[in-house]
Amino acid sequence: MRETAILLISCPDRKGILAEITGFIAKHGGNILHADQHIDFQKEIFFMRIEWDLSNFEIPKEKLPESFQPIAEKFQMDYQIKFSSDIQNVAIFVSKYDHCLYELLYRFKAGELRGNLKFVISNHPDLKPVVEMYGVPFYHFPKSKENKFEVEEKEIELLKKEKIDLIILARYMQILSDRFVNEFRNKIINIHHSFLPAFVGAKPYHRAYERGVKIIGATSHYVTEELDQGPIIEQDVVRVSHRDSIEDMIRKGRDLEKLVLARAVRWHLENKILVYDNKTVIFD
Secondary structure, eight states, X not given: OXXXXXXXXXXXXXXXXXXXXXXXHHHTTOEEEEEEXXXXXXXXXXXXXXXXXXXXOSSOGGGHHHHHHXXXXXXXXXXXXXXXXXXXXXXXXXXXXXXXXXXXXXXXXXXXXXXXXXXXXXXXXXXXXXXXXXXXOEEEOOOOTTTHHHHHHHHHHHHHHTTOOEEEESSOOSOOOHHHHHXXXXXXXXXXXXXXXXXXXXXXXXHHHHHTOSEEXXXXXXXXXXXXXXXXXXXXEEEOOTTOOHHHHHHHHHHHHHHHHHHHXXXXXXXXXXXXXXXXXXXX
């Protein structure tokens, strides 16, 4: 596959931004493959993702940020430059629920998720055989109120040692400390049911069944210090009826959870997400 460069930008909206960026790429021999933009008209912020072929591009990869810097300064841009050859290192955190884990293990193994899955961490040993069946290292870090912060330090040490770029919480039933979240800002993706803020706590599907809800869903988001309030990446819903039992609702909910999480992970790994003001822009 030919190597590409991906430019993600956000900046105050003004005339000439698009012309300047595309002109820069064309001037140096780049062939634009994908371009997508969005404007938040209320806040007057311009967002863009543009990807181009590096086959005949005149600027070496290592000098690209330096060469683009004058344009970034001119338009007061926050920007990131990524390359398709850079494969992100990934870690999965899981407890006992296995549906999201199975989905992710399969998709990484099949090449549907373009990342280097380095290992799985769990606070329980139950899923070790599943993980090792896929040839992925498994680490068991038991947690309690007494050792939570001590164990987190060991996890952070391992994550940094393996240069982890993305952490996926595949139904990891532990609350991460502020220290942990700050170490991996916008690099932790979580999944949960979409009943929140209703039905907080244990057995949400049982309580939803008792209330006779007609729609259930799943939400994937980046983790912040405020529990389940981070920037939303993806959501989906499915209808239920009086004919659905609690077991039916749980099954439908878990199907949504694993698919919604997989979508969010794929978009992150493909550098299609920009975060701003506790929201996300997802580029096609």
